[in-house]
Amino acid sequence: xxxxxxxxELLAVVGENGAGKSSLMNVLYxxxxxxxxxxxxxxxxVRLKSPRDAIALGIGMVHQHFMLVPTLTVAENxxxxxxxxxxxxxxxxxxxxEVAATCERFGFVLDPRARVDTLTVGSQQKVEIVKAxxxxxxxxxxxxxxxxxxxxxADELARVMRGLVAxxxxxxxxxxxxKEVLGVADRIAVMRRGRLxxxxxxxxxxxxxxxxxxxxxxxxAVMSNxxxxxxxxxxxxxLLEAVGFPAQGDNGRPAQHGGEAHLGDVLLEATGLQAxGDNGRxxxxxxxxxxxxxxxxxTGLQAxGDNGRPVPRVGEKPPGDLLLEATGLQAxGDNGxxxxxxxxxxxxxxxxxxxxxxxxxxxxELAEVLTGLRxxxxxxxxxxxxxxxxxxPAEARARGVGHVPEDRLRRAVVKxxxxxxxxxxxxxxxxxxxKGMWIDFAGxxxxxxxxxxxxxxxxxxxxLPLQALSGGNQQKVVVARELDARPRLLVxxxxxxxxxxxAVTQVHARLREARAQGTGxxxxxxxxxxxxxxxxxxxxxxxxxxxxxxxxxxxxxxELGRRMxxxxxxxx
Amino acid sequence: xxxxxxxxxxxxLDAAPALVFAALGAVLSERAGVVAVGVEGMMRVGAFxxxxxxxxxxxxxxxxxxxxxxxxLAAVHGFxxxxxxxxxxxxxxxxxxxxxxxxxxLLETHFGPNGTPPIQQLPPLHWPELASVPLLGALxxxxxxxxxxxxxPLLLQGMLTRTPLGLRxxxxxxxxxxxxxxxxxxxxLRWGAVLGGxxxxxxxxxxxxxxxxxxxxxxxxxxxxxxxxxxxVFGRWTPMGAFAAAAFFAFGNALRIGLASSAPxxxxxxxxxxxxxxxxxxxxxxxxxxxxRNSTPASLGVPYEQExx
Numbered sequence: 001x002x003x004x005x006x007x008x009e010l011l012a013v014v015g016e017n018g019a020g021k022s023s024l025m026n027v028l029y030x031x032x033x034x035x036x037x038x039x040x041x042x043x044x045x046v047r048l049k050s051p052r053d054a055i056a057l058g059i060g061m062v063h064q065h066f067m068l069v070p071t072l073t074v075a076e077n078x079x080x081x082x083x084x085x086x087x088x089x090x091x092x093x094x095x096x097x098e099v100a101a102t103c104e105r106f107g108f109v110l111d112p113r114a115r116v117d118t119l120t121v122g123s124q125q126k127v128e129i130v131k132a133x134x135x136x137x138x139x140x141x142x143x144x145x146x147x148x149x150x151x152x153x154a155d156e157l158a159r160v161m162r163g164l165v166a167x168x169x170x171x172x173x174x175x176x177x178x179k180e181v182l183g184v185a186d187r188i189a190v191m192r193r194g195r196l197x198x199x200x201x202x203x204x205x206x207x208x209x210x211x212x213x214x215x216x217x218x219x220x221a222v223m224s225n226x227x228x229x230x231x232x233x234x235x236x237x238x239l240l241e242a243v244g245f246p247a248q249g250d251n252g253r254p255a256q257h258g259g260e261a262h263l264g265d266v267l268l269e270a271t272g273l274q275a276x277g278d279n280g281r282x283x284x285x286x287x288x289x290x291x292x293x294x295x296x297x298x299t300g301l302q303a304x305g306d307n308g309r310p311v312p313r314v315g316e317k318p319p320g321d322l323l324l325e326a327t328g329l330q331a332x333g334d335n336g337x338x339x340x341x342x343x344x345x346x347x348x349x350x351x352x353x354x355x356x357x358x359x360x361x362x363x364x365e366l367a368e369v370l371t372g373l374r375x376x377x378x379x380x381x382x383x384x385x386x387x388x389x390x391x392x393p394a395e396a397r398a399r400g401v402g403h404v405p406e407d408r409l410r411r412a413v414v415k416x417x418x419x420x421x422x423x424x425x426x427x428x429x430x431x432x433x434x435k436g437m438w439i440d441f442a443g444x445x446x447x448x449x450x451x452x453x454x455x456x457x458x459x460x461x462x463x464l465p466l467q468a469l470s471g472g473n474q475q476k477v478v479v480a481r482e483l484d485a486r487p488r489l490l491v492x493x494x495x496x497x498x499x500x501x502x503a504v505t506q507v508h509a510r511l512r513e514a515r516a517q518g519t520g521x522x523x524x525x526x527x528x529x530x531x532x533x534x535x536x537x538x539x540x541x542x543x544x545x546x547x548x549x550x551x552x553x554x555x556x557x558x559e560l561g562r563r564m565x566x567x568x569x570x571x572x
Numbered sequence: 573x574x575x576x577x578x579x580x581x582x583x584x585l586d587a588a589p590a591l592v593f594a595a596l597g598a599v600l601s602e603r604a605g606v607v608a609v610g611v612e613g614m615m616r617v618g619a620f621x622x623x624x625x626x627x628x629x630x631x632x633x634x635x636x637x638x639x640x641x642x643x644x645l646a647a648v649h650g651f652x653x654x655x656x657x658x659x660x661x662x663x664x665x666x667x668x669x670x671x672x673x674x675x676x677x678l679l680e681t682h683f684g685p686n687g688t689p690p691i692q693q694l695p696p697l698h699w700p701e702l703a704s705v706p707l708l709g710a711l712x713x714x715x716x717x718x719x720x721x722x723x724x725p726l727l728l729q730g731m732l733t734r735t736p737l738g739l740r741x742x743x744x745x746x747x748x749x750x751x752x753x754x755x756x757x758x759x760x761l762r763w764g765a766v767l768g769g770x771x772x773x774x775x776x777x778x779x780x781x782x783x784x785x786x787x788x789x790x791x792x793x794x795x796x797x798x799x800x801x802x803x804x805v806f807g808r809w810t811p812m813g814a815f816a817a818a819a820f821f822a823f824g825n826a827l828r829i830g831l832a833s834s835a836p837x838x839x840x841x842x843x844x845x846x847x848x849x850x851x852x853x854x855x856x857x858x859x860x861x862x863x864x865r866n867s868t869p870a871s872l873g874v875p876y877e878q879e880x881x
Contacts, residue, residue, distance in 0.1 A: 029753075031752075031753070050755055051752065051753050051754065051755040052755030052756075053755075054755075055754070055755050061753065063753065067747070067749055067750040067753045067754075068747065068750055069742075069743045069746045069747045069750050069751075070746065070747065070870070071742070071746050071870070072739070072742070072743060072746075076739060076743075077750070080739060080740065080743055080750070080751070080754055080756075081740070081751070081754035081755060081756050083736035083739060085735075085736060088735065089730075089734045089735055090734055090735050090736050090738070090739055131754075
C-alpha cells in the first residue's frame with residue numbers, strides 16, 4: 001500500500017481492527033520494520049531503524065497506550081532522552097523552564113512539576129503531545145487519541161490538532177470515530193486489510209459511506225438490515241463507529257507487507273504496502289506472525305442474524321422486580337484509598353443499567369462489590385433478596401449473579417484449559433458438567449458444543465485450549481458461559497474492549513437478549529457510546545460518587561460528559 | 573557505657589561494607605527493572621576469586637578480580653534475562669545454586685575442605701586525630717572498603733536522582749516502552765545496570781574474604797546476599813535507604829556479638845539461639861512497622877519486548 005502525507009494537513013487514517021493502521025504508523029515511527037517497500041521523507045528515501053531516526057526526521061508519535069513514566073514529573077517525562085545538564089548533572093530547573101516554554105508556545109496548560117500519575121487522562125495525553133513537539137516534531141501521529149477521553153476532552157484535542165495544523169505542522173490522526181474524523185480532518189485515508197482502499201475529503205463523504213468503505217460491502221448490507229427498530233438503529237450506528245477497536249482480532253491478517261514512502265511537496269508517502277489478494281483472500285506471502293482467522297464477514301452475518309430478533313422496545317416494558325437496591329456503598333481501592341464514597345444504585349429485572357465514567361473513578365470497584373470480589377467498608381444493600389454486606393463470590397454465584405469481568409485472562413478463564421473445561425468452570429460440580437463426584441464428559445461435551453454453535457465461536461472445537469482462540473472468540477465463550485447459567489443479575493465490565501466489530505455486535509445482541517428474558521444487567525464501560533447504545537438508565541461515576549443519573553429519553557452526551565468530569569448536579 | 577557503644581559502632585563499621593555493597597548492587601539492578609536474586613551467588617564468586625587471586629597478586633588487585641568475577645556472573649544473568657527474556661527469579665536462583673556448588677567443588681579439588689590458604693588482608697587505615705574523639709574514634713582503624721561503603725551510597729543516590737543516566741535508569745525500571753519510544757535503548761540501559769550491580773556484589777564478596785576474613789571459607793557469604801536483598805526492600809530501593817538498612821542489620825549483628833561477649837551471664841538467662849536470631853528478629857520487627865507504601869519499580873521482573881504494549 002502507498003500513502004502520501006502532505007505538509008500542513010490533518011490527515012485521518014480510518015479502518016477496522018487489524019486493517020494495519022497502527023502497524024503502518026509504527027513503521028513510520030521506526031518501531032516496526034517493513035519487509036519490503038520504502039519510506040521517504042522530504043523526497044529522500046530513509047531507513048527508520050529506531051524511533052531515534054524518526055525523531056531526528058521530525059516525526060513524533062502519541063501512542064494509544066500512553067508511553068509515560070508515571071512516577072516521574074511532567075518535565076522529566078518530556079525531556080527524557082535529551083536531558084538538559086549542568087556540569088554533568090541533570091538540570092531539573094532548566095528542564096521545567098524548557099517544558100513550560102514549549103507548553104506556552106503551543107498553548108497547553110500543564111504544570112511541568114506535577115507527577116504524571118496525579119494527572120487526568122486528558123492531561124496525560126497533552127504531556128504525550130508536548131513530548132513529541134518538544135523534540136521538534138513536524139509530523140505528529142496520534143493513534144486512537146480519543147478512545148479514552150470524555151467528549152469535552154475530545155473537543156479540546158480537536159482544537160489542539162487544528163491549532164498545530166494552523167502553525168504549519170502536520171497531524172496524522174488514526175481513529176475509528178467517524179463523526180469526529182469528519183469534523184476535524186482535511187483528508188481521510190481508508191484502510192482495509194492492509195490496503196489503502198480510498199482517499200476522500202470530508203466534504204465529499206458521510207459517516208455511512210466511510211463505514212461502508214471500511215468494512216466492505218457485504219458487511220454493510222447486513223449492518224443496515226440489522227437497523228430495523230429505532231433502538232437497533234441507534235445501536236448499530238454506535239457499532240459502525242466502534243469499528244476499529246483495539247483487537248487481537250478474528251481477522252488477524254497480515255497488516256502489511258512492505259511499505260514505501262516519499263516526501264517532496266508531499267511530506268511523507270508510503271507506497272507498495274501489500275497484504276491481501278484483490279478478492280480479500282490471503283495473498284500467498286502471508287507472514288507467519290499473523291495466523292489467519294475466521295473471515296469477518298461471515299462472523300458479522302451470523303451476529304446480525306441474531307441481532308435482527310425482535311427485542312422489546314424500551315418504555316413498553318413494565319418495570320420488573322427490584323434485583324438490587326444499594327445505598328451509600330463505600331469500598332477501598334487496591335491502593336488502600338477510598339474508591340467508592342457512597343454510591344446509591346438500583347437495578348430492576350429486565351433493564352440494562354449503564355455505569356459511565358472516566359477510567360479509575362470507582363467503576364471497577366463497584367463491579368467487584370456486586371460480585372463479592374471486594375468487601376464494603378460502609379453502606380448497605382439488598383442483592384437478590386439478601387444483604388449485600390459480606391457477599392462472597394461463591395455466594396454471589398449461588399444467588400444468581402453472573403460476571404463478565406474486565407480482564408478475562410485474569411478473572412474469567414484459565415487460558416491453558418480447554419474450551420469445554422472453561423465453559424464448565426464455576427458450575428463444574430453440577431449437571432450437566434458432573435454426575436455425583438465425577439465429571440460428566442459426555443454431558444459437558446454436548447453442552448459445550450451447543451453453546452459454541454449458538455454463540456458462533458470459531459473454531460467450534462471444545463477440546464482446543466482456550467488460548468488458541470482469538471480474543472473475540474474467547475470473550476464469546478465467557479459470555480456464553482455466564483448467560484448459560486441463567487443469571488438474574490449480570491455484571492459486565494468492558495465487554496467489548498479489544499473485540500472486532502462482528503464480536504461486538506454479537507455480544508451486544510446477547511446482552512439485549514438477556515434483558516428481554518428478564519435479566520438485570522449492570523454494564524460498566526469506558527466507551528460512552530456503548531453505554532448510550534445499550535443502557536436503559538445510566539449512572540455517571542466520578543471519584544467514587546454518582547454525579548448524574550439519566551434515563552433513556554433524556555440522554556445528553558454533553559451533559560453526561562460534564563458529569564464524568566465531576567460537574568455537580570445543578571440542573572439535572 | 574560509652575565504651576560499649578564505641579565497641580558496637582566499631583564492630584558495625586567493620587561488618588557493614590560487604591552488606592552495603594551487595595545491597596547497592598541489588599538496588600542498581602532492580603531500579604532498572606532486573607530482579608537481583610542472584611546477588612548471593614555473585615558475592616560467592618567474588619569472594620572466591622578475590623581469595624584465590626590474592627595468592628598470586630597484591631590484595632587490592634585481587635579485590636578487583638573479585639569484582640570482575642561478580643560482573644561475569646551478572647553477565648550470564650543479563651544474557652538470560654535481557655537477551656533471552658527468561659524468568660529473572662529462576663535465573664537468579666540458578667546462578668546462586670551454580671555459585672554454591674561450583675565454589676564448593678573448586679575449593680575441595682584445589683585447596684581442601686577448610687578454605688583457601690590465608691592471604692594478606694587489606695590493611696586498616698588509622699586516623700590519629702579522630703581516634704581520641706569519643707564515639708567518632710570508632711571511625712578510625714578500618715580497611716578501605718569501610719570508607720568506600722560510607723561514600724558510595726551518596727554517589728549512587730546522586731547518580732540516580734541527579735543525573736540524566738539516573739533518570740533514564742529509573743524510567744527503564746518503571747516503563748521501558750516509554751524509554752524505547754524516545755529512541756533510547758532499553759537493553760543497553762539494563763545491561764549497564766546489571767553489570768554495575770554485578771561489580772558491586774562481587775566487591776561485597778571480595779570484601780568478605782579480604783577484610784572480614786583472610787581466606788575463602790566453605791560457607792561464604794552464608795546468606796548475606798539475601799540480607800542485602802532485604803536491605804534493598806527495607807530501604808525502598810533507594811541507595812541511601814539500602815545503606816541505612818544494611819548498617820542497621822550490621823548493627824544488629826554487632827549487638828549480638830557484643831551482648832554475648834560483654835555479659836557472659838546473659839547466656840544463662842537467654843538461650844544462645846535467641847541471640848543468634850536477634851538481627852533477623854529486628855529485621856522482622858522493622859518490616860512490620862514499615863507499612864505498605866509501594867515503592868517497587870513498576871516493571872521489575874518483566875522482560876522487555878518491543879512489540880508488546
